[in-house]
Amino acid sequence: MFENLQAIGVTDTDKIEKYTLRTEGAYDILKIYYKRDKREMFARSEKFKYPRQQKRVKVDSGTGKYMNTTEIAPTLRYVIEELDAIAKREVKETDVKKKILGDLRHLEKVVQNKIEEIEADLEKL
DSSP states (O other): OOHHHHHTTOOOGGGEEEEEEEEETTEEEEEEEEOOOTTOSSOOEEEEEEEOEEEEEEEETTTTEEEEEEEOOHHHHHHHHHHHHHHTOOOOOOOHHHHHHHHHHHHHHHHHHHHHHHHHHHHHO
């Protein structure tokens, strides 16, 4: 029934609780969360990485200038449609301030990890 989810290896569709989708650089990161069993301490999740589709768009028809842009991959779009049908996701108005603060905290962690990685590489030299 859910061909696109089965194509990426998701077979336990009745246990899907929610999903998140974010963009990091030239990739879209899809994370699927499953319902937690009573004996499990943490909920199980799977992460999938999709490259963004590259497009050239004409921005000025008078001068013929083009601009490179990216958009979500078509295969990911089909997977999201199936996930919406499964999770019966309600579109909620999220507090913009909370979303921005969450994104900022995530960025801080990513940058800190990268700094530590570079410092470790420098120590090896």
